[in-house]
Amino acid sequence: xxxxxxxxxxxxxxxxxxxxxxxxxxxxxxxxxxxxxxxxxxxxxxxxxxxxxxxxxxxxxxxxxxxxxxxxxxxxxxxxxxxxxxxxxxxxxxxxxxxxxxxxxxxxxxxxxxxxxxxxxxxxxxxxxxxxxxxxxxxxxxxxxxxxxxxxxxx
Amino acid sequence: xxxxxxxxxxxxxxxxxxxxxxxxxxxxxxxxxxxxxxxxxxxxxxxxxxxxxxxxxxxxxxxxxxxxxxxxxxxxxxxxxxxxxxxxxxxxxxxxxxxxxxxxxxxxxxxxxxxxxxxxxxxxxxxxxxxxxxxxxxxxxxxxxxxxxxxxxxxxxxxxxxxxxxxxxxxxxxxxxxxxxxxxxxxxxxxxxxxxxxxxxxxxxxxxxxxxxxxxxxxxxxxxxxxxxxxxxxxxxxxxxxxxxxxxxxxxxxxxxxxxxxxxxxxxxxxxxxxxxxxxxxxxxxxxxxxxxxxxxxxxxxxxxxxxxxxxxxxxxxxxxxxxxxxxxxxxxxxxxxxxxxxxxxxxxxxxxxxxxxxxxxxxxxxxxxxxxxxxxxxxxxxxxxxxxxxxxxxxxxxxxxxxxxxxxxxxxxxxxxxxxxxxxxxxxxxxxxxxxxxxxxxxxxxxxxxxxxxxxxxxxxxxxxxxxxxxxxxxxxxxxxxxxxxxxxxxxxxxxxxxxxxxxxxxxxxxxxxxxxxxx
Numbered sequence: 070x071x072x073x074x075x076x077x078x079x080x081x082x083x084x085x086x087x088x089x090x091x092x093x094x095x096x097x098x099x100x101x102x103x104x105x106x107x108x109x110x111x112x113x114x115x116x117x118x119x120x121x122x123x124x125x126x127x128x129x130x131x132x133x134x135x136x137x138x139x140x141x142x143x144x145x146x147x148x149x150x151x152x153x154x155x156x157x158x159x160x161x162x163x164x165x166x167x168x169x170x171x172x173x174x175x176x177x178x179x180x181x182x183x184x185x186x187x188x189x190x191x192x193x194x195x196x197x198x199x200x201x202x203x204x205x206x207x208x209x210x211x212x213x214x215x216x217x218x219x220x221x222x223x224x
Numbered sequence: 225x226x227x228x229x230x231x232x233x234x235x236x237x238x239x240x241x242x243x244x245x246x247x248x249x250x251x252x253x254x255x256x257x258x259x260x261x262x263x264x265x266x267x268x269x270x271x272x273x274x275x276x277x278x279x280x281x282x283x284x285x286x287x288x289x290x291x292x293x294x295x296x297x298x299x300x301x302x303x304x305x306x307x308x309x310x311x312x313x314x315x316x317x318x319x320x321x322x323x324x325x326x327x328x329x330x331x332x333x334x335x336x337x338x339x340x341x342x343x344x345x346x347x348x349x350x351x352x353x354x355x356x357x358x359x360x361x362x363x364x365x366x367x368x369x370x371x372x373x374x375x376x377x378x379x380x381x382x383x384x385x386x387x388x389x390x391x392x393x394x395x396x397x398x399x400x401x402x403x404x405x406x407x408x409x410x411x412x413x414x415x416x417x418x419x420x421x422x423x424x425x426x427x428x429x430x431x432x433x434x435x436x437x438x439x440x441x442x443x444x445x446x447x448x449x450x451x452x453x454x455x456x457x458x459x460x461x462x463x464x465x466x467x468x469x470x471x472x473x474x475x476x477x478x479x480x481x482x483x484x485x486x487x488x489x490x491x492x493x494x495x496x497x498x499x500x501x502x503x504x505x506x507x508x509x510x511x512x513x514x515x516x517x518x519x520x521x522x523x524x525x526x527x528x529x530x531x532x533x534x535x536x537x538x539x540x541x542x543x544x545x546x547x548x549x550x551x552x553x554x555x556x557x558x559x560x561x562x563x564x565x566x567x568x569x570x571x572x573x574x575x576x577x578x579x580x581x582x583x584x585x586x587x588x589x590x591x592x593x594x595x596x597x598x599x600x601x602x603x604x605x606x607x608x609x610x611x612x613x614x615x616x617x618x619x620x621x622x623x624x625x626x627x628x629x630x631x632x633x634x635x636x637x638x639x640x641x642x643x644x645x646x647x648x649x650x651x652x653x654x655x656x657x658x659x660x661x662x663x664x665x666x667x668x669x670x671x672x673x674x675x676x677x678x679x680x681x682x683x684x685x686x687x688x689x690x691x692x693x694x695x696x697x698x699x700x701x702x703x704x705x706x707x708x709x710x711x712x713x714x715x716x717x718x719x720x721x722x723x724x725x726x727x728x729x730x731x732x733x734x735x736x737x738x739x740x741x742x743x744x745x
Contacts, residue, residue, distance in 0.1 A: 108448075109430070113438050137576040160407040160599050162400065162578045165732075174580035175404060176596035177733030188666050190598050190680075192414045192673045 120210040125150060125202065133182075135166050141198065141210065142166070142184075151221035152198045152210045153184045159191040171195065183218075197221035260540040270544075272469050274477060276536035277543045281478040286628070289550035290354035296554040297347040298465070301385075302458065304340040308333075312392065314450035316443050319394040320572050327569065338562030344386050346557065348587045351382045352715075359617075359711050360640070362627045362704065363479035369618035371471040374464055376615040381461045383587070388453035390585060394446060399573035400582045402441040402449070406432045408595065408603035415600050418673035441575075479627030580731045589725025590718050593655070594682035596733055597663075602682045609686065610714065617711070621703035636708050639696060643709035647716035650688045654681040655724050659735040689713035 079087075120139055128134055128145035135142050137155065140163055144151045155171070157164050162175035170181040178189030186194045199214040200221070231239075251262040261275040280286060311330050313322045326333035355375060358364055364372035387405070391398045410428035429439075437444030472478070570579065584592050594602035631637040657663075658681055664671050692713060697706030730736040731743060 108434055108437070110433060110437050110444070113433065114442070114444055115439050140576065160404045160411070160595070160603075162404070162582060163576060165580065167732075172732040174578050174732055175400065175582045176592070176599075179732075186665070187669075188662065190596055190602075190676070192418060192599075192676070 118212040120152075120198075120212055122152075122208040122210060124206050125208055128208070133166075137163060139210075141212075142171075143208075144183075146222060149222040150200055150208060152200050152208075153221075154196045154198060154212075156195075157191055158186075158193050158195065159189070164195065254540065257538045261538050264539050270540070272473070273539040273543055274473060275539055277539045278477065278480060278536050279542075280480045280628070282537075282542055282546050286478060288353070288357060289546070289553075290350050290357055292547050292550040293554050294347060294350050294354060295465070296551040297343045297350065297558070298461070300343045300555065300558055301340060301347065304336050304343070305454065305458075307336050308340060309454060314392065314447050316394055316446055316573070319392060319446065320569075323393045323395075323569055327566075334566065335559075335562050338565065338567050339558045340562075341567035342561040342565070343554075343558045344389060345585075345587075346554070347382055348386055351379050352718075355379060355614075356711075356715060360631055360636075360708070361479060361629065362625060362632050364618045365479075365625065365627055366618070366622065368471070368475045368479065368627075371468060371475060372618050373615045374468045374471065376611060378461065378464050378468060380611060381457060381464060385453065385457050385461065386585070386587065388449045388457060391446070391449040392453060393569055394573050395570040396573055396579050396582075397568075397570050397585075399441055399575065400578045401584055402436075402445055404582075404584075404595075406436045406441065406445070408599055409435055411599040411603055414598075414673070415677060418677065481626050481628035581729060581733055583725070583729070586722060586726050589729075590721035593721045593725045593729070594685075597658075597680035597682040598677050601677055601680065606682055606686050614711070614714065617707050621707040623702065623704045625704065631708065632704055635700070635702075636705060639700070639705040639708045640712045643692065643696070643712035644716050646692055647689065647713040648720060650685055650692075650713075651717045651720035654685045655721075655728075655735075657681065685717060689717065 120141065122128075122136070122139075122143065128143050128150050130145050130147045132145040133142060134145070135155070140155045142153045142155055144153065155163050157173040157175065157178055159173060159176055159178045162173050164171040164173045164178070164180060170179065170187065171184065172179050173189065173191070176190055178191035179187040180191070180195055181187050184195030184197075196215040197218060197220075199211040199216045201209045201211070203209055236243075249263075250266050252259045254260040254263050264270045264273050264275045308326060311322055311326050311333065313319055323337075326337050328334070330336075358372065358375065387401070391402050410426070410432035413426045413428040416425055416427060433439065435445065435448065436442070437448050583589060591602070591607065594606055596602070625632055631640055663681070664676060664679065689710065693706045693710035696709040697703055700706070727739075728735055728737065730739065730741070736742055
């Protein structure tokens with residue numbers, strides 16, 4: 070029963086002072102954290118991630134259609150249609166079509182005719198987007214869903 | 225009690241102008257040195273000066289007026305900025321049109337905008353020159369270490385103000401600079417992805433969304449950058465400038481070489497063991513336990529020990545005159561440049577088509593060059609290391625020496641020259657090797673992205689500069705000379721990469737000796 074150590078007594082004035090400073094610090098920290106939450110948006114005010122490209126007949130086999138306004142490139146083949154992003158995987162510029170494939174104007178990343186990474190600072194190839202067809206024949210592109218090259222083509 | 229007749233209303237009215245004047249200005253008319261010194265001492269706007277100043281601080285070659293020039297530019301930017309806010313509209317459908325209005329319709333709008341733009345460019349130049357002056361004269365040394373760090377913060381704030389400023393016109397430059405900067409903020413994703421973290425783990429997205437308020441540049445981004453540029457960053461800068469000034473005074477005024485006598489309030493440079501600068505604790509012990517006045521707080525035996533007041537000259541008129549001169553020169557340069565050279569305004573922002581080449585303003589083109597090797601390392605790691613490394617120099621080099629001597633003498637001048645040659649060769653190779661022979665991805669197409677991130681011309685250049693400085697420290701056994709080597713490498717590397725980005729990079733960031741070789745010419 071003798072193991073208990075009596076805490077050193079603290080004067081009432083010191084106790085109240087420490088309590089005051091402590092609660093003020095807690096309040097400031099609490100308010101700061103609360104305020105810092107504001108600039109992080111809960112809902113992103115973005116454009117729709119679903120792109121409608123019209124009828125599949127607009128993209129016949131053996132054609133490559135660049136649609137810079139949608140930041141995609143549409144490949145028409147005998148196997149179907151594939152849609153590739155034109156947004157550089159380095160820092161988000163729009164790549165431009167050249168004789169060798171796609172070049173980025175901002176930092177010199179170079180991609181092949183199928184978007185494969187050739188040179189430059191980009192960390193990876195240009196992504197393929199998931200393509201589907203609505204019952205009325207409209208081509209739908211899901212700009213949030215990346216797919217592997219083998220799954221890129223939809224008849 | 226009321227033996228004196230209290231003044232009548234009419235008396236008060238008659239005495240009003242004089243009493244009003246005396247209430248505002250507590251010193252007499254500035255007709256003598258003493259009265260002028262009192263004015264400097266008691267006026268809130270003048271009291272940032274010491275009442276007396278050493279002639280060495282007034283010599284052009286001591287400071288080249290760079291610090292005062294920066295204040296002048298900041299004032300010009302604040303005034304012209306407020307004027308531009310009268311017409312500028314931070315909305316993406318209107319911002320560009322309001323810029324056109326400011327240029328073509330608003331009375332004096334063209335010149336005001338041009339002056340704002342030129343003052344900002346000059347501020348970037350002056351910040352770098354000011355930093356060089358302070359560094360090469362060893363003025364960052366104890367007790368001025370902290371003020372050097374405040375200066376680094378001001379350097380970053382200046383660049384941040386410049387960057388947020390050129391976002392606001394919402395032209396092509398603005399849109400693509402914003403997109404690229406936000407993606408640099410998001411580039412830690414590149415690292416986590418190549419380390420094999422889960423697809424959904426994107427730490428970079430937090431910062432990117434904080435900057436943009438969205439996942440793409442748009443209205444929410446513009447209003448955020450408007451707030452940063454017009455309120456947040458100027459307030460931070462003002463506070464940092466106040467601390468910077470305060471510390472100049474508290475650290476003993478401008479740095480002076482040994483032997484130049486010190487004015488009152490400063491402390492003389494000492495030889496031998498480290499002077500006990502952190503004296504207040506000691507002095508409190510020496511001072512009796514009672515209320516103590518200024519004498520006990522000033523860092524020396526007394527505010528005036530061992531100093532001959534005749535060594536100094538009064539701040540009013542000598543210092544004020546020098547400051548006014550610098551202010552007028554800066555003002556003249558801004559107005560002359562602004563009158564004859566228009567600030568550019570590119571095409572309206574087009575999210576579908578970046579310009580080719582898409583170039584940042586000149587002061588970021590060195591950065592753009594190393595970002596073109598790797599987004600994460602070039603855009604985040606190397607700049608952060610550079611700022612931290614430069615900021616810590618006063619703590620890594622603590623050699624005792626008298627400040628105020630350029631390059632600390634001939635050995636330093638030689639170290640700087642050698643480092644400049646080395647830095648130039650290394651920076652040229654950094655650009656020339658990838659341009660002529662390609663880089664790892666051209667040689668090994670399947671190479672892992674982690675290798676590209678950490679082994680690229682930018683990281684190798686940084687490593688070469690660090691190694692060179694360490695070798696200098698080892699060979700000369702002097703951290704000061706190592707510091708001179710490192711800082712010189714930084715300056716020369718910055719200049720060369722900026723030159724390459726400005727003049728030698730063309731469409732698709734390809735290398736061209738001149739713009740006349742660009743395709744389409």
